[in-house]
Amino acid sequence: MAKHKIYSMSFASVYPHYVTKAEKKGRTKAEVDEIIRWLTGYSQEELEAVLDKKTDFETFFAEAPQMNPSRELIKGVICGVRVEDIEDPLMQEIRYLDKLIDELARGKSMEKILRK
Template sequence: MSQHRVYRMKFSSVYPLYVQKAERKGRTKDEVDLIIRWLTGYSQAGLEAQIERQDDLETFFAEAPAFNPDGALIKGVVCGVRVEEVEDTLLRKIRYLDKLIDELAKGKALDKILRS
């Protein structure tokens, strides 16, 4: 598997960008956390521990307790690429999270974002 540069980015450096993006559009940190927990299976304490440990995105997703099988329902375009067509599993998971945060920032209802 080729190593994408994004794999080495620290989750602790990406996380505040997700929160800032959401807050600029009137959404909250709690909503960002809920989305991340829904997708990855982390508890709030587990999520906070990951942020403190400053692991990279590869480790963050590898240690995710239970990646949500409904993640496969996430469709759309992020950075000009359809997330459902990304072949690399890890990169697809990263793009799923990007897409969910985009949907939050665009004002989509949480029940729609969480595919309920």
Template sequence: MTKHKIYTMPVANVYPHYINKAERKGRTKSEVDEIIHWLTGYSQEEMESLLKNKTDFETFFAEAPVLNPLRKAIKGVICGVRVEDIEEPTMQEIRYLDKLVDELAKGKSMDKILRK
């Protein structure tokens, strides 16, 4: 079975879309970065290196320093699918990130987004 196209796509190709989505709604790049750090455990320097090196999504999540255990509290629908029902682990991690960026763009507070 072939992998989904998103697995081999560089995170750097999608990252600007996350930023644009947030900024169109009055949010900031630093908030998007904070979400990514919270979800994956990457430092800003590590993340910038991964973006520069065109790291794909599969590697990005497979090598994440610490996937936040609170990410399992992320619920809801993204792309017509409930994130908590996605069975493929890598796809679920990608959709968690998508859902968090959506929540940011919808105006949720960072405390709620980061499940504090």
């Protein structure tokens, strides 16, 4: 089966859309970065390096220092699909991130988004 095209897309090409979505709803780039760091374990410097290198999604998640075990608490529907039911592990990680950014844009508190 062919890989989904998002896997080879640069994370840096999608990142500005995450930030724009958040900022349109009065949230900040810093909050987007905090969510990404929480999910993946990247430091701010590592995240910026990934963006500078234009790392693809597959590599971005494969090289993540420490995927947060609490990400399994992320539930709900994104793009008409329940994130907890996605079988492809990489697609599930991408959709977890999408869901967290959606929650941010919908005004959820950072404490709830980060499953504290």
